[in-house]
Amino acid sequence: MSAPMLAIEGVWTRYGAVEALRDVSIEVGQREIVTLVGANGAGKSTLLMTICGAPQAQKGRVLFEGRDITRMPTHEIMRLGLAQVPEGRRVFPRMSVMENLLMGAQVAGHDPKPLLDQVFALFPRLEERQAQRGGTLSGGEQQMLAIGRAMMSKPRLLLLDEPSLGLAPLIVRQIFAAIRDLNEKEGLTVLLVEQNANQALRLAHRGYVLVNGRITLRGSGQELLAMPEVRDAYLGGGH
Amino acid sequence: MSATTEAGARPSAMAAALKDAAITALVALGLFVPIVGLRTDVSPSGTLMLRQRWGDVAILVAIAFAGRLALLAWRAFRGDAKPASAAHAETMRKAGRTVAPILLGLAIVLPFIPGTGRYELDLGILVLTYVMLGWGLNIVVGLAGLLDLGYVAFYAVGAYSYALLATTFGLSFWVCLPLAGILAAFWGILLGFPVLRLRGDYLAIVTLAFGEIIRVVLINWASLTGGPNGITGIPRPSFFGLTFSAGGGPGSFADFFGIEPSPTHRVVFLYYLILALALLTNWISIRLRRQPLGRAWEALREDEIACRALGINVTTTKLTAFALGAMFAGFAGSFFATRQGFISPESFTFIESAIILAIVVLGGMGSQIGIALAALVMIGGFEVFRDLDEWRMLVFGGAMVLIMVVRPRGLVGHRTPTVALRERRSIGAEHVAEGHG
Numbered sequence: 001m002s003a004p005m006l007a008i009e010g011v012w013t014r015y016g017a018v019e020a021l022r023d024v025s026i027e028v029g030q031r032e033i034v035t036l037v038g039a040n041g042a043g044k045s046t047l048l049m050t051i052c053g054a055p056q057a058q059k060g061r062v063l064f065e066g067r068d069i070t071r072m073p074t075h076e077i078m079r080l081g082l083a084q085v086p087e088g089r090r091v092f093p094r095m096s097v098m099e100n101l102l103m104g105a106q107v108a109g110h111d112p113k114p115l116l117d118q119v120f121a122l123f124p125r126l127e128e129r130q131a132q133r134g135g136t137l138s139g140g141e142q143q144m145l146a147i148g149r150a151m152m153s154k155p156r157l158l159l160l161d162e163p164s165l166g167l168a169p170l171i172v173r174q175i176f177a178a179i180r181d182l183n184e185k186e187g188l189t190v191l192l193v194e195q196n197a198n199q200a201l202r203l204a205h206r207g208y209v210l211v212n213g214r215i216t217l218r219g220s221g222q223e224l225l226a227m228p229e230v231r232d233a234y235l236g237g238g239h
Numbered sequence: 240m241s242a243t244t245e246a247g248a249r250p251s252a253m254a255a256a257l258k259d260a261a262i263t264a265l266v267a268l269g270l271f272v273p274i275v276g277l278r279t280d281v282s283p284s285g286t287l288m289l290r291q292r293w294g295d296v297a298i299l300v301a302i303a304f305a306g307r308l309a310l311l312a313w314r315a316f317r318g319d320a321k322p323a324s325a326a327h328a329e330t331m332r333k334a335g336r337t338v339a340p341i342l343l344g345l346a347i348v349l350p351f352i353p354g355t356g357r358y359e360l361d362l363g364i365l366v367l368t369y370v371m372l373g374w375g376l377n378i379v380v381g382l383a384g385l386l387d388l389g390y391v392a393f394y395a396v397g398a399y400s401y402a403l404l405a406t407t408f409g410l411s412f413w414v415c416l417p418l419a420g421i422l423a424a425f426w427g428i429l430l431g432f433p434v435l436r437l438r439g440d441y442l443a444i445v446t447l448a449f450g451e452i453i454r455v456v457l458i459n460w461a462s463l464t465g466g467p468n469g470i471t472g473i474p475r476p477s478f479f480g481l482t483f484s485a486g487g488g489p490g491s492f493a494d495f496f497g498i499e500p501s502p503t504h505r506v507v508f509l510y511y512l513i514l515a516l517a518l519l520t521n522w523i524s525i526r527l528r529r530q531p532l533g534r535a536w537e538a539l540r541e542d543e544i545a546c547r548a549l550g551i552n553v554t555t556t557k558l559t560a561f562a563l564g565a566m567f568a569g570f571a572g573s574f575f576a577t578r579q580g581f582i583s584p585e586s587f588t589f590i591e592s593a594i595i596l597a598i599v600v601l602g603g604m605g606s607q608i609g610i611a612l613a614a615l616v617m618i619g620g621f622e623v624f625r626d627l628d629e630w631r632m633l634v635f636g637g638a639m640v641l642i643m644v645v646r647p648r649g650l651v652g653h654r655t656p657t658v659a660l661r662e663r664r665s666i667g668a669e670h671v672a673e674g675h676g
Contacts, residue, residue: 075550106551
């Protein structure tokens with residue numbers, strides 16, 4: 001594999017006196033899906049937010065395509081070719097689906113037309129609902145909208161924070177299938193944070209396990225799924 | 240709202256309504272017994288005596304009971320009629336499309352309508368000033384969702400900028416107008432920086448304090464602002480160099496056009512000036528709403544964290560909203576100064592901020608036509624009920640409560656998306672979760 005798309009090197013992040021990340025190092029290669037699993041409060045979301053520069057890392061470096069982005073302001077990082085689907089979806093409730101999507105295209109400034117076609121091909125439901133307000137969509141549709149909105153900036157790296165949160169299993173499968181599609185057909189690199197470890201690790205090429213702000217295990221998705229520690233802690237004893 | 244759908248459910252709903260009204264009456268009783276029921280008076284012998292007015296208490300409690308019952312009955316009736324609300328939003332939208340040009344046409348021809356005198360024109364100027372201030376504040380509150388309770392500060396900055404520049408340096412109104420706007424925008428950014436990280440209630444408190452700080456500084460910096468005495472002798476505006484002196488004479492508006500000198504000329508000119516300024520505010524607001532910046536404002540109102548995730552520079556988005564909103568208040572302020580010829584800190588109290596905010600909220604946050612209607616109703620209504628003397632405030636307050644009960648999202652509570660592939664569909668107020676925005 002060539003140079004990694006995203007490299008996090010020995011990062012420490014703290015909120016006041018609380019150390020959320022301790023010496024975390026992970027790599028995400030080109031066209032890879034990498035999953036980060038861990039319990040509540042392990043620091044998964046903090047790691048995604050640290051990549052985006054809010055909050056910034058105390059120590060260590062974040063490299064995107066070889067470029068040091070550790071001290072860059074958030075809005076500049078988001079223009080480099082990475083996009084984030086925030087936890088809890090956060091679609092704009094009073095704006096229409098179309099306006100939500102165009103907000104995603106606004107900063108990068110690409111021609112929105114072909115990107116819209118791509119998003120609508122991926123999630124035909126959004127095309128049907130384009131005039132509807134974001135806040136009136138179902139949870140699954142909002143997640144599709146959040147992913148679609150992130151894709152409108154034509155990112156090379158997509159950061160996803162708990163896309164399965166509060167969704168029915170059937171919808172989760174659809175969302176994960178869409179992520180796999182984007183990865184295989186568009187060559188999109190994905191860093192996925194999930195509590196739903198079983199499905200997330202099945203989807204991933206590689207994975208990391210985060211416990212109390214430290215990376216404790218790493219390996220391919222299949223390897224991690226087979227590890228007894230992972231099975232006991234995150235897969236409910238093999239269910 | 241729990242509307243009853245079956246006839247069988249009626250008696251229980253009735254009983255619930257009666258119980259609700261009884262509780263209301265009980266609360267009223269508890270309130271009015273000490274406030275109205277017992278009154279201390281000076282007896283003929285000079286000592287204090289307690290007068291009891293149980294009759295009045297009974298009347299007030301009965302009014303509370305009947306009023307609550309009527310409100311509940313009306314709500315139940317409205318609940319039954321609910322499914323029609325989507326169609327209602329559509330008719331409102333169509334009405335809005337015709338109402339706006341009609342209002343604009345009326346505003347343009349008002350000075351030429353027979354029977355329009357000095358009083359009507361002055362009232363028109365007042366209403367248009369508040370329309371402009373409402374549209375300006377709408378950028379901050381309605382679009383960007385930043386609750387600003389100190390908006391009058393920028394109005395004051397604009398007014399004092401013009402007054403001081405004109406009286407000290409003898410600059411003309413047309414030179415001072417943009418300068419006043421720039422200065423107000425500068426103060427808007429100055430306020431914006433410290434409040435960048437504040438939202439909602441906290442932002443409201445700081446902006447409220449900011450408005451008061453400006454007023455207190457104006458009162459106390461007597462060497463510059465004249466303190467409580469204000470600034471007098473502010474030059475009146477000229478029509479491309481032609482003055483509006485009452486006596487006519489060379490270089491006056493009447494002399495140049497060869498017409499009879501009349502004090503009405505200046506009023507008509509001021510009327511069209513504020514109309515033009517208000518329309519400029521409206522035009523810029525509408526244009527910006529369709530631009531990336533305007534869309535970023537609306538996105539910011541909806542969800543700040545999502546904005547950050549999309550790479551929107553939240554800092555500049557907020558500061559531009561503060562700056563532009565303040566700039567329009569600055570324009571309105573210098574207009575106010577040139578119209579009055581005299582300004583003092585008394586004109587820039589918190590109640591002005593409250594009225595402007597009330598116009599924006601009553602109009603339906605973000606709706607241009609709604610704000611114009613609300614300004615007309617509020618400022619016009621204030622004048623119409625002038626004969627009611629001390630009851631005026633009561634009527635006024637009651638009317639505001641009524642509007643908020645009938646249309647909780649404001650007079651025009653729907654927003655039309657700024658982009659659509661095929662047809663534009665408006666978004667009804669009923670889909671909007673309460674508490675957002």
